[in-house]
Amino acid sequence: MKNNIRFLVLYPVSILYFLLLVGCCQHKPNAIYRIGVSQCSDDAWRKKMNEEMEQELIFHPNLQLSIRHANDNSELQCAQIDSFITEQVDLLIICPNEAEEVKPAVSRAYDAGIPVIIADRQVTGEKYTAFIGGDNYAVGQHMAIWLIQQATLHHSTAKQPLYVIEIMGLQGSTPCIWRHKGLIDGLKDQSNIRLLGSGNANWLAAPARVVADSLLRLYPQTNAIVAQNDIMAIAAAEVVEKLAYAREIYKVNASPITILGTDAMTGDGNGVEAILQGKINASVTYASRGDLVIQSAAKILQGEPFLRDTVLPIMLVDRNTAETMHLMSREIEHNIASIKALQQRIKLLWDMSKMQRNLLYTTVGCLVMVLCLLIGLWWEYRYRRRIRAERAEHARVIAKQQEQLEAITAELEQTKVQQSQDELFMQHLQKQIEKHLNNSQLNVEMLSELLGVSRTQLFRKTKALTGISPIELIRHVRLRKAQQMLRKTDATIQEVAYEVGFTSASYFTKCYKEFFGINPSVEQHGT
DSSP states (O other), X not given: OHHHHHXXXXXXXXXHHHHHHHHHOOOXXXXXXXEEEEESOOSHHHHHHHHHHHHHGGGOTTEEEEEEEOTTOHHHHHXXXXXXXXXXXXXXXXXXXSHHHHHHHHHHHHHTTOOEEEESSOOSSSOOSEEEEEOHHHHHHHHHHHHHHHHHHXXXXXXXXXXXXXXXXXXXXXXXXXXXXXXXHHTTTOTTEEEEEEEEOTTOHHHHHHHHHHHHHHOTTOOEEEESSHHHHHHHHHHHHHHTTOHHHHHHOOSOOEEEEEOOOOSTTXXXXXXXXTSSSEEEEOOOOHHHHHHXXXXXXXXXXXXXXXXXXOEEEOHHHHHHHHHHHHHHHHHHHHHHHHHHHHHHHHHHHHHHHHHHHHHHHHHHHXXXXXXXXXXXXXXXXXXXXXXXXXXXXXXXXHHHHHHHHHHHHHHHHHHHHHHHHHHHHHHHHHHTTTOTTOOHHHHHHHHTSOHHHHHHHHHHXXXXXXXXXXXXXXXXXXXXXXXXXXXXXHHHHHHTTOSOHHHHHHHHHHHHSSOHHHHHHHO
């Protein structure tokens, strides 16, 4: 009875306490990491990269981004980086405007113990945690490859080369430096291609128009233009169209000027659309991969292994591939929009569930208390009825166990009788085999007659008791007897074989080796 009272009191209290713990205790949230992003500019390329980083945050809810743009001003970018250092962000993502000018600020961040990811554009030195971007030297070489293809299409020769002008980005930035160097090295051995001149347009359309206009007026024989981004390439295309009616251009060059850009971004006013519209002919690109930057940042912050230098693959986009890229981009944008909508829906549902949680816990707690009391009373009633039933069942079980014990005792007696009969049978069988062991004619028929049983009964009983047939048993007894004789007598192998019922010494040797694994001569000499 004392146990029953304890159950009625402690059981509902324990359950209520558990529910209160579940309702009140909050899981410790994952650590929130603040990431500062210093973008060199706010152009289409940077916007795409920022969108990719923010989209990737869907899978990393413990990361927070703070993005600032330097508007192509290295001094401003250094100030923004120093501001992030002062704010003690957990990690910095930097797209440097100019390599040398921004390098001191990058070094200060690195020396302050802040992990630094350099994205897209490189900086000089080794004071960074990871780099993710394209090989701009390889971009320049791809430009050279495209020009070589154009020279082949124009049937250019050393006397009538393909004349090229180059519109470069911001002087001092690593993409500008290395793309130009890759282009120069790629054309070094091409006597049928001549680079007439280059000019810096700082990645912008307006300066690119000025540079293109100046170079085309200076070199009206130009056949091709290469620009270090698509914005400048499209601007150059506008200048080419404007000057196409000028007499000085037509006098020298009647064929259309082909234009190569860099970036091949999708979207209105960008490179892929310009290719599809016929404004430019092709564009060299590597992905911005803002998603990969965030993935690397998450690995660094969480102490997981990461690649220090990730060089993104480069490809040439022309009319044949631009349409595919355009369609894929639209599909990706649609999928991202769907994901964002689902994320907002999930957040709304989660907030609603949080509001209802406390009310639910309180209601459930009260219901559980009432239910526990009812269960306790029901348990007490069932307990008393069960005691009575158990006593009756106990008496019935004892009676049944007594019957089972008697049956087991009878079965044991029967088994003993059967075992005794089997032992007598085996003793008789062994005795008859040993008695007629030297009789080579001893077989199953003879043995069954000696034992007074049928051949089938002899086979079945011998197989059941020994696991082998009668004829195998005869052979085993003969071989064991032979082993004893070889070890204890000086009889020859042939004498032993005849003594145990074998008619052939060679057959005896074969059987002996199969049974014992050694020749009888070894057995004889071994003893």
